[in-house]
Amino acid sequence: KFLVGVSPQGAVTFLSKAYGGRASNKFITEECGVLDLLEYGDVVLADRGFLISESVGMCHATLAVPAFTKGKRQLSSEDIEKTREIANVRIHVERVIGMVRNKYTILKGSLPVEVLILNKYGECQIDKMARVCCALTNLCNSVVPFD
Template sequence: MPECFSPGYSDTRVIIDCTEFRIEVPPTVDDRVVCYSHYKKGFTAKVIIGITPGGFICFKSKVARGRKTNSQMTVESGLLGLLETGDVFLADKGFAEIKKVLGDSGREVKIVMPPFLTKKHEFSKKETTYEVARVRIHVERIMQRLRVYRVLDKIPHNLFSCIDDIVHMCCVLVNLQPPILSTNNSM
């Protein structure tokens, strides 16, 4: 386990995040409706990626159209069924609804997310800890590596039927690169 996970996150099983990438304008109105992302202000597809604490991709959801929420995709992907009692997984704020799903499942799986700024105007000193960000940054580095090949830039609509295979191959290429963490590296 890399040092940056000790001691607070030594039980981490997976770090998840979602990435969106642009696609060509879909040919039908129905496809345009489900592919339009208000967040990206364009037509997108998205995928949930899970990495190990060591920085390797260990999970990839099916690619979904841009309108689906991160929580919907996570539930539909089957990832939660792979988690066991005592596991810890890290996610960002876009996965808030997962806490309820995990609570309803009865399994004691801990989800760690950055704090939310709700009715307050600023975070407390305890909430401003960078511990979560320090370990979650690794999934952002992996997402950046997925984009390096530029294969996922503006996918043509006629290739959407094989988009899962394309993303899978990009994940394989990322896993073949040198690790993002070394054993003596704290970041």
């Protein structure tokens, strides 16, 4: 499991090291170093399940998640518009991540346990494999249209 950062232009800008599937999104976000890269005024888009608003806020950045009803019967028109704007950007994030997964099938399915063994530099093969796949994706045409 990786945390992937994607720019508004559709480039992979951050890739965490690999974590086990049971690691929570909050744990990965707080441990992988991405928060150290946030600057004042940055906006982080995430799913509702990412419980990281405090962590992001401590970096003077803003967390943007789609609105949900949470006890209300329906969303306000303001929440609907905000959610639509977030969804329009998040779809590109999902497309970039999907492109990495689908283009480089080595990242799909089961992998031998050997790819998790750390070398003398503290790196494992899966981290290197994912980094190369993301770098190659960045060399492809962007999934984000430049209109």
